[in-house]
Amino acid sequence: MEMCRGKSLVIAVALSCLVLLSLGGQCYGQLQQGFYRGKCISNNDLDFFGRTSFKEEDVEKIVEQEVSREFFNDPKLAAALLRLLFHDCFVEGCDASILLDGTGSEKEAGANQSVRGYDVIERIKKVLERICPGVVSCADIIALATRDAVALASREKLRSPVKTGRKDGFVSLASNVDLPSSTISVSQSIDKFKLKGLSETEMVLLLGAHTVGMTHCGFFQDRLYRADEPMDADLRRALQARCPQDGSGSNNPVALDQGTPMAVDKSYFDQISTKRGILQIDQDLFTSGLTNKTVIEIAAKGFDFAVRFGQAMAKLGEVGVKTTEDQGEIRTTCGRVNFS
Numbered sequence: 001m002e003m004c005r006g007k008s009l010v011i012a013v014a015l016s017c018l019v020l021l022s023l024g025g026q027c028y029g030q031l032q033q034g035f036y037r038g039k040c041i042s043n044n045d046l047d048f049f050g051r052t053s054f055k056e057e058d059v060e061k062i063v064e065q066e067v068s069r070e071f072f073n074d075p076k077l078a079a080a081l082l083r084l085l086f087h088d089c090f091v092e093g094c095d096a097s098i099l100l101d102g103t104g105s106e107k108e109a110g111a112n113q114s115v116r117g118y119d120v121i122e123r124i125k126k127v128l129e130r131i132c133p134g135v136v137s138c139a140d141i142i143a144l145a146t147r148d149a150v151a152l153a154s155r156e157k158l159r160s161p162v163k164t165g166r167k168d169g170f171v172s173l174a175s176n177v178d179l180p181s182s183t184i185s186v187s188q189s190i191d192k193f194k195l196k197g198l199s200e201t202e203m204v205l206l207l208g209a210h211t212v213g214m215t216h217c218g219f220f221q222d223r224l225y226r227a228d229e230p231m232d233a234d235l236r237r238a239l240q241a242r243c244p245q246d247g248s249g250s251n252n253p254v255a256l257d258q259g260t261p262m263a264v265d266k267s268y269f270d271q272i273s274t275k276r277g278i279l280q281i282d283q284d285l286f287t288s289g290l291t292n293k294t295v296i297e298i299a300a301k302g303f304d305f306a307v308r309f310g311q312a313m314a315k316l317g318e319v320g321v322k323t324t325e326d327q328g329e330i331r332t333t334c335g336r337v338n339f340s
């Protein structure tokens with residue numbers, strides 16, 4: 001995979017991409033750090049002589065400012081965007097396919113339930129279109145905005161590097177949506193992430209996104225009434241009250257991280273290490289011999305979660321990206337393909 005990023009060894013790169021593609025794998029395109037440098041030129045200002053003057057704008061800075069404003073109004077933004085990024089990237093690659101409206105699009109798939117943040121991306125897009133129309137892709141806005149929201153929700157306020165240069169895809173089909181369910185086994189989940197070019201360790205780190213945000217009783221309440229499910233007794237009692245066995249509370253929200261539900265930190269790993277995971281897949285990361293070592297390592301003092309999570313998130317953001325004209329476009333509006 002790493003080879004696909006290289007600039008030299010063009011032939012080797014082309015060959016390995018072909019091999020990877022023919023194996024059904026993902027091949028990272030030519031994303032770049034600071035792809036938009038020098039590309040977003042605004043010409044709204046008149047200079048001293050009344051001539052139009054051109055000004056180079058900092059796209060990443062603009063996104064960061066918009067995200068700060070949105071985050072201030074809604075600190076749940078980090079959770080919304082993390083889930084949006086995951087659901088976009090795992091279906092058709094990180095190409096903003098999840099943002100397309102229309103009958104039968106990805107948004108309408110069962111797994112879309114409660115995915116949020118579409119409107120935030122569209123608002124940031126509008127701001128950028130006013131400044132430099134047709135330059136910044138919706139797919140890049142998702143990647144940059146998620147990075148910025150996570151930094152704001154993180155105790156360490158670390159803003160990880162994110163490459164840009166994605167194009168927006170043309171296809172969005174609910175029937176393509178095949179996201180993991182909360183009862184997927186650890187080994188099946190590892191396989192699913194491997195198919196996207198993400199390692200076991202990266203999968204564990206990325207599930208650490210469940211350090212923020214909410215789920216609903218319906219996704220896990222079976223666990224509360226099965227004696228063989230490992231769960232802290234106090235937590236089980238509290239959740240049984242919230243999620244009655246008759247299912248009458250199946251839409252009740254429950255925080256995925258019972259420790260620090262609003263902060264992007266490693267608390268999720270402390271929680272699952274003490275049988276306080278909520279979804280079955282969360283708790284299983286600790287129970288399973290395949291991933292328990294990694295969980296313990298991340299939970300340990302001194303593990304640099306902010307940095308490692310940022311790196312895994314950046315890698316997620318590079319899954320199946322589209323970078324050429326025939327693969328994608330720069331949408332004018334994130335909700336629809338241009339000229340349709």
Ligand code: HEM
Nearest residue numbers: 079080082083086114180181182189206209213214215216
């Ligand atoms: C095996 C993999 C995964 C499974 C089975 C899974 C499953 C789920 C489920 C069932 C919910 C709750 C939905 C609801 O109750 O409405 C959820 C929420 C969430 N997921 Fe995952 N997830 C997985 C991986 C990920 C990854 C890789 C990320 C991001 C990097 C992520 C980020 C989130 C976030 C932030 C929320 C909370 C959303 C909110 O509060 O709006 N998940 N996930």
Ligand SMILES: *[C@@H]1O[C@H](CO)[C@@H](O)[C@H](O)[C@H]1NC(C)=O
Nearest residue numbers: 287288289290291292293296
């Ligand atoms: C991980 O799980 C396996 C299998 O359940 C167990 O044998 C092993 O001791 C566990 N490792 C740690 C570090 O807890």
Ligand SMILES: CC(=O)N[C@H]1CO[C@H](CO)[C@@H](O)[C@@H]1O
Nearest residue numbers: 107108109110111112113114
């Ligand atoms: C936001 C959105 O479009 N949600 C849709 C998700 O899918 C269900 C059907 O599975 C629709 O009813 C929702 O409108």
